[in-house]
Amino acid sequence: xxxxxxxxxxMLALGFVIFEADRFQTTFRGSFTHFVGDLDLxxxxxxxxxxxxxxxxxxxxxxxxxxxxxxxxxxxxxxxxFALTIEYSYQNALGRFTNYYDIIAAMSATGEQKAxxxxxxxxxxxxxxxxxxxxxxxxxxxxETRFGWKMFGCILLATTLFYVHLSYVKAGLLGGDLPNTxxxxxxxxxxxxxxxxxxxxxxxxxxxxxRAPVNAIKPNNNIVLIFDESIRxxxxxxxxxxxxxxxxxxxxxxxxxxxxxxxxAAAATSSHPSYDAFITGVQPDQLEKMSLRELNSLPxxxxxxxxxxxxxxxxxxxxxxxxxxxxDDLNYIDEFDSLAVIDRPxxxxxxQSASNKITDESQRKVGLKQWQxxxxxxxxxxxxxxxxxxxxxxxxxxxxxFPYEKNFPPEETIWKPIYxxxxxxxxxxxxxxxxxxxxxxxxxxxNLDEFFKKLAVDYTALPNNTVIIYTGDHGESFYxxxxxxxxxxxxxxASVPLFVLGLNDPKIDTNFKASHHNMFAAMxxxxxxxxxxxxxxxxxxxxxxxxxxxxxxxxxxxxxKKIRFDP
Numbered sequence: 388x389x390x391x392x393x394x395x396x397x398m399l400a401l402g403f404v405i406f407e408a409d410r411f412q413t414t415f416r417g418s419f420t421h422f423v424g425d426l427d428l429x430x431x432x433x434x435x436x437x438x439x440x441x442x443x444x445x446x447x448x449x450x451x452x453x454x455x456x457x458x459x460x461x462x463x464x465x466x467x468x469f470a471l472t473i474e475y476s477y478q479n480a481l482g483r484f485t486n487y488y489d490i491i492a493a494m495s496a497t498g499e500q501k502a503x504x505x506x507x508x509x510x511x512x513x514x515x516x517x518x519x520x521x522x523x524x525x526x527x528x529x530x531e532t533r534f535g536w537k538m539f540g541c542i543l544l545a546t547t548l549f550y551v552h553l554s555y556v557k558a559g560l561l562g563g564d565l566p567n568t569x570x571x572x573x574x575x576x577x578x579x580x581x582x583x584x585x586x587x588x589x590x591x592x593x594x595x596x597x598r599a600p601v602n603a604i605k606p607n608n609n610i611v612l613i614f615d616e617s618i619r620x621x622x623x624x625x626x627x628x629x630x631x632x633x634x635x636x637x638x639x640x641x642x643x644x645x646x647x648x649x650x651x652a653a654a655a656t657s658s659h660p661s662y663d664a665f666i667t668g669v670q671p672d673q674l675e676k677m678s679l680r681e682l683n684s685l686p687x688x689x690x691x692x693x694x695x696x697x698x699x700x701x702x703x704x705x706x707x708x709x710x711x712x713x714x715d716d717l718n719y720i721d722e723f724d725s726l727a728v729i730d731r732p733x734x735x736x737x738x739q740s741a742s743n744k745i746t747d748e749s750q751r752k753v754g755l756k757q758w759q760x761x762x763x764x765x766x767x768x769x770x771x772x773x774x775x776x777x778x779x780x781x782x783x784x785x786x787x788x789f790p791y792e793k794n795f796p797p798e799e800t801i802w803k804p805i806y807x808x809x810x811x812x813x814x815x816x817x818x819x820x821x822x823x824x825x826x827x828x829x830x831x832x833x834n835l836d837e838f839f840k841k842l843a844v845d846y847t848a849l850p851n852n853t854v855i856i857y858t859g860d861h862g863e864s865f866y867x868x869x870x871x872x873x874x875x876x877x878x879x880x881a882s883v884p885l886f887v888l889g890l891n892d893p894k895i896d897t898n899f900k901a902s903h904h905n906m907f908a909a910m911x912x913x914x915x916x917x918x919x920x921x922x923x924x925x926x927x928x929x930x931x932x933x934x935x936x937x938x939x940x941x942x943x944x945x946x947x948k949k950i951r952f953d954p
Contacts, residue, residue: 392533396450399523400442403449403516407568410512411478434565437553441571444549447542448570452524454533460524462539467520467570471513474569479512480814482875484572486945487579488660488679550578557947564948579947583678592713597686598920599694606696608852609772610779610913612688612906614665615835616658616705616786617873618859620650620884622831630802632828635836636886644846644888646895648929651885652902652940652952653861657874660943661860661903662711662783668907668925671941675949683712685923688910689719692779695914698722700771700778704729704760704785729764730755738811745808748793757793760785761834765841772853779914786859787834789872791826795833802828815866823865849889854913858906859883874944878952881942885929895930900937900953905929 452463474484553575557565567575620626625633625640626649639645654664654674664674667685674682689699700722703709707727709717717723726734731754737745748757755763761784771778787794790808806815806822815823843849862882863872873880885901899905908928911921927936940952 392450392454393446395453395523396446399449399453399520400446402519403445403570404442404568406516411569438566440549441565441567444542444546445568445570448546449520449523451534451539451542452520454531455539456532456535459534459536459539464517464521464524468513468517470570470573471516474573475512478569480871480874482870482877483945484569485576486947487576487583488945490576490580546574547578550574551582554578554582583680592680592683592715594690594713594715594719595684595686595922597690597694598922600917600920603694603696604915606777606914608854608913609776610692610697610910611768611772611782611853611855612780612910613782613784613855613857614662615784615857615859617788617861617863618786618831618835618884619827619862619865619879620859620882621879622828623835623884625886626650626884630828630832632832633835635840639839639846639888640886642847646887646890646897648885648897648899648901650882651858652942653859653881653883654903654942656861656876656880656942656944658860659711660945664943665860665903665906666712666716666781668904668923670904670926671943671949674943675947687712687716687719688907689716689779689781691911691916692914693719693721695916697777697779697914698775700724700780701783702729702764702767702780703783704764705783705788707732707734724767726760729760729767743811745790745793745811749797756796757785758795758833761838762841765838769842769844773850776851783860784838785834787827787830787863791823791830794830799833800829801832805829812871814871817866820865820867827863827865843888846888852889854887854889856887856906856909858885858903876944876948876950878942878950881944881950881952887929890930892930896933898934899929899932900934900940901929901932902926902940902942902952905932 448463448467452460452467455463477483477485477489550571553565565571565575622628622630623633623636624631625636625645625647631637636645640647653661654669654671655661663679663682666687666689667682668688669677669682669685689701692699699720701709701720701724703723703725705726707725709723709725734754737743751757764782764784768780768782771780785794790811792805792807802825804822805826806819808815842855843853849855860883861873862880864870864875864877864880866872867877867879883903885906887895904926906929908925909930911925912928912930941949942952943949
């Protein structure tokens with residue numbers, strides 16, 4: 388090949404890098420900040436070598452699309468268009484490129500996980516680079532074919548080996564993500580998935596066993612852990628929000644019945660990874676380096692509860708089947724009440740229809756209206772803790788997931804106008820944010836206060852020493868800048884409430900800056916699990932932490948990525 392052809396491939400690659408650096412400034416800015424601020428000289432040299440290697444592979448790809456045989460050129464352009472459509476769509480919807488967790492979520496395609504799939508967020512931004520590459524591949528004057536599939540196969544093999552190798556070394560050797568283009572990150576996601584996921588298919592995941600006390604005392608309390616859906620902490624009047632969205636809870640706090648830590652940091656910004664991290668008590672530093680299999684091999688809070696003699700119950704107001712964690716978790720859950728039990732096994736949701744259109748929930752003829760689900764769960768929980776002790780109850784509420792208007796009866800609309808979603812996973816225009824906020828606040832007010840009114844009759848003396856711990860799985864962005872409601876990289880999407888009912892301990896200090904990672908140890912404290920038997924070091928318990936124990940908080944919006952929560 389001539390030097391002009393090499394120059395053409397190099398210019399295409401550099402032009403592509405510059406185009407994406409300008410279009411996706413946050414992506415490249417983060418890589419540059421990491422390069423300059425976080426790495427020593429040796430680290431900078433290593434990262435630069437890998438970045439140059441990725442650039443060389445990109446040049447070879449563009450060269451193949453320009454001078455290879457026609458069939459190779461067609462393949463390159465098609466692959467380029469496919470990869471960019473996926474990656475740009477994720478940028479459009481979530482403000483980030485993909486990771487291997489997104490592939491798992493898209494393949495499972497159940498319920499709210501479906502929101503992470505790419506099909507609903509298609510972006511047309513790839514049209515520009517795809518058109519330019521197509522011009523070089525097909526429109527320029529005919530050229531002599533330089534190589535065919537054999538040579539291109541070698542380039543594909545080199546690319547595969549590079550990115551598979553990168554999957555193993557980027558967390559340890561590079562200290563984070565490689566500065567890369569969307570095409571490179573597409574390769575990374577596939578490689579990470581190929582490295583991690585086949586292991587899961589070879590053998591079922593088994594949770595690590597926990598050690599049991601020799602003479603465990605029968606528990607004399609109940610622990611109710613409520614993990615709510617899409618609850619942004621700064622929209623609770625309990626936390627100072629101007630609208631009275633939680634008057635009942637605010638009154639409980641005034642009466643000294645509610646212990647409130649205010650705004651806490653979630654483990655992640657979407658449901659699946661947040662749940663996986665929460666039930667294992669894993670910390671942000673660990674999540675940044677762990678594979679999904681390693682995470683799902685850690686012991687869960689259900690195991691500790693079983694070890695201490697609790698009857699374990701999981702209520703899920705969202706799905707028909709167990710969809711988080713690992714299948715082995717069900718071996719430690721005595722009773723699993725999914726939505727099929729809470730409502731009906733034939734219940735159908737909008738996302739299950741072929742049209743994906745939003746229906747009028749008030750017109751549902753069979754089963755519970757969506758806003759009735761959490762109220763019914765509250766009544767079911769009340770029967771358990773008023774009638775017995777020794778229960779550990781984990782509740783995944785239906786909560787305030789979009790479309791928000793489905794979470795409250797039309798007659799309970801307070802703040803108007805509200806926004807009516809037309810499709811299950813649409814992204815409303817940015818200029819509709821006021822109507823979206825109204826819908827969300829209406830949803831929040833009805834959902835939270837009504838749930839807690841039905842959960843207990845009198846919070847001054849919860850029966851059978853019952854303690855209720857409440858938080859959200861993640862916050863919301865309210866479609867700021869025309870992006871999806873959650874699943875992105877913003878602090879707002881990681882902002883969740885945290886409060887406790889049923890405890891009267893003057894030593895508890897709510898000035899501690901709390902996060903999901905501090906709640907696991909709190910549940911162990913309530914179970915009286917012996918500290919000397921712990922095989923893992925968990926974060927400090929919110930029930931024991933002092934303000935001086937506060938540390939910078941982080942959240943993991945996706946595997947292998949950690950973002951600071953506090954300013």
